[in-house]
Amino acid sequence: MSLEQMVYTRPNKDRINLNPLQTGGILTPEARKVLVEFGDGYSVCDYCNGRLDQIDEPPIRKFVYDQLPKFLGSDIARITGGARDGIFAVLHAITKPGDTIIVDGNKHYSTYVAAERAGLNIIQVPNSGHPEFKINVRDYEKLIKEHKPAVILLTYPDGSYGNLPDARTLGEIALRNNVPYIVNGAYAVGRMPIDMNSLGADFIIGSGHKSMASSGPIGVVGMKKKWEEKVLRVSSCYKSKELEALGCTARGASIMTMMASFPYVRKRVADWKKQVEKARWFSEEMEKLGIIQLGEKPHNHDLMFFEAPGLFEASQTHKRGRFFLYDELQKNNIWGIKPGLTKQFKISTFSASKEELEKVLGVFKEILKK
Amino acid sequence: MSLEQMVYTRPNKDRINLNPLQTGGILTPEARKVLVEFGDGYSVCDYCNGRLDQIDEPPIRKFVYDQLPKFLGSDIARITGGARDGIFAVLHAITKPGDTIIVDGNKHYSTYVAAERAGLNIIQVPNSGHPEFKINVRDYEKLIKEHKPAVILLTYPDGSYGNLPDARTLGEIALRNNVPYIVNGAYAVGRMPIDMNSLGADFIIGSGHKSMASSGPIGVVGMKKKWEEKVLRVSSCYKSKELEALGCTARGASIMTMMASFPYVRKRVADWKKQVEKARWFSEEMEKLGIIQLGEKPHNHDLMFFEAPGLFEASQTHKRGRFFLYDELQKNNIWGIKPGLTKQFKISTFSASKEELEKVLGVFKEILKK
DSSP, X not given: OOGGGGOOOOTTTTSEEOOTTTTTOOOOHHHHHHHHHTOSTTGGGGGOSSOGGGOTTTTHHHIIIIIHHHHHTOSEEEEESSHHHHHHHHHHHHOOTTOEEEEETTOOHHHHHHHHHTTOEEEEEOOOOTTTXXXXXXXXXXXXXXXXXXXXXXXXXXXXXXXXXXXXXXXXXXXXXXXXXXXEOTTTBTTBOOOHHHHTOSEEEEEHHHHSSOOSSXXXXXXXXXXXXXXXXBOSSOTTOBTTTTSOOSOTHHHHHHHHHHHHHHHHHXXXXXXXXXXXXXXXXXXXXXXXXXXXXXXXXXXXXXEOHHHHHHHHHSTTGGGXXXXXXXXXXXXXXXXXXXXXXXXEOSSSOHHHHHHHHHHHHHHHHO | OOSGGGOOOOTXXXXXXXXXXXXXXXXXXXXXXXXXXTOSTTGGGGGOSSOGGGXXXXXXHHIIIIIHHHHHTOSEEEEESSHHXXXXXXXXXXXXXXXXXXXXXXXXXHHHHHHHHTTOEEEEEOOOOTTTOOOOTTHXXXXXXXXXXXXXXXXXXXXXXXXXXXXXXXXXXXXXXXXXXXXXXXXXXXXXXXXXXXXXXXXXXXXXXXXXXXOXXXXXXXXXXXXXXXXXXXOSSOTTOBXXXXXXXXXXXXXXXXXXXXXXXXXXXXXXXXXXXXXXXXXXXXXHTXXXXXXXXXXXXSEEEEEOHHHHHHHHHXXXXXXXXXXXXXXXXXXXXXXXXXXXXXXXXXXXXXXXXXXXXXXXXXXXXX
């Protein structure tokens, strides 16, 4: 194999992107520059004195100890290897194997996997089913009383329907029942305004590569000061090394792209209202085409789940079968609906402009006309 | 704060680099190209069917299931979030809190931290002390009989002296005593030939950003087939998701730079003999200047520890005090000895050419003459 063959390319890079996993992780021009500057392994360690998060040049300390907790509305913040790593770190630090956790039925699979890895029993609060799949946070309280969980977790919003349950009321329930409360904001932090303390949560989880315009993997965790001693406990032998971080977490290009994108991310969060308007408009236009939006309506997030009986019907007779939709979208430079899906699919309107979404709607219209 | 201020630069990027943390993690030109191509968060997930390590485009499956185990001399391989994350994953999977681990006294701090995080008791095999600081692997056997450890670990080579203990004999001891054996090869895998099975180890750990010309954080772990069931166990609910990986580990630029650099890394490993010759020559030249190499002699690795009484003496009267050495090296475009060190410091000769090292020696000579 020649070296030259190893220069992989990514043809979808510059298409109109509707993939919910990807629309919040597209790098800013500033991040692209530092990516090259800090691409080498251990690049940020040039001036490290033993604590990654206390490096002053580049100003990681300022980011982690000042900007990030303000942004998350938390007392303390740290960088993690990703949202799931942050969830596992918190669970591992504050629970014992055999304890119980209560999570929403719309949780991301990695929440389940993190809890399993920590040896926990997992109780799920069911959603309301078709068509809205909503989580009623009041359903947590009965289960809390019954199962005495070591911790509860809410996905805000979830990654299937983009529903935003009442996280603040769950904060009151958590306080009343004296149970630690984690908000998984992997699709919130970096997209929309969110404030841990005002939700009454103990922990907030974010994802850099999902929603903070960062090259991954990287995540953030915010917490109340009272958890510092447990979650940020240090080695008995190496007093500057936090155990749950294994000393250092995301270094190099991941942390530097997060920092480089941060001023832009902070600004886009303030513009969230426009994102919601755009999503609602897109949803209405899709419904005019007979493509039905499931989940909360009117919708409050750019991530939406659609049901398209007309496209499914077309796939039954098309010579490319269920792959025809993917092919048609590719032809029109549109990316993000998984190959093979026609009946149900997720779309995020976060990174596409209104003009681009008009083009997307036009393509759907054409396909349905045929 | 303006956006433009967030384009951080890294002035040390193109200097002669002697920093042991950094010399093996400098990207190849191919890796720099894919870094930009796959910089966006979740970029490698374009064609994912639920398993990161089984993505065919880009060919991650081929890398993880074919090339990597061959390279490590292991039955199975996986990508991890870094060497320390690999060590923690193995310990977490095959031990219980309260178990004992035996490690070498030259271990990296993160081994200690990973074992603490897993709730293990840590017994250390002391080194031979000044000047060689060698680990006699036969010292493990008595401790194994005494403490009945759940696992033993050897750092090969260690990150302080670059010593290469007799890993193969420890493999025989591990087999004889029926104890699982981890080789931490963070400074070996990607620099020098190493073969897990021929060392008789159960696990081998590598670091992408330390020694495989990758943008971090990323690591690799190789293992014997018999550990698959425990270490790679999957979720009870999500059958394609491995618990210790929390489903997915290093994605995006980290895995892509590792793959892009891999043909070059494989080639440089085959040239290891030249690296050892270069290191030995450098050590001899340093000793002619009165700068003494500690650790094994003749040395078998590019990472070396030096003691420089002459430089320490000079720092006592220099107006910049202990920072004078760092300043002098900076002036000459040489990077990698920590600011403030003069009496003892580490140097890696891995990435510098012989001509560059001649320049380094010339600078030391000039400084000592003054």
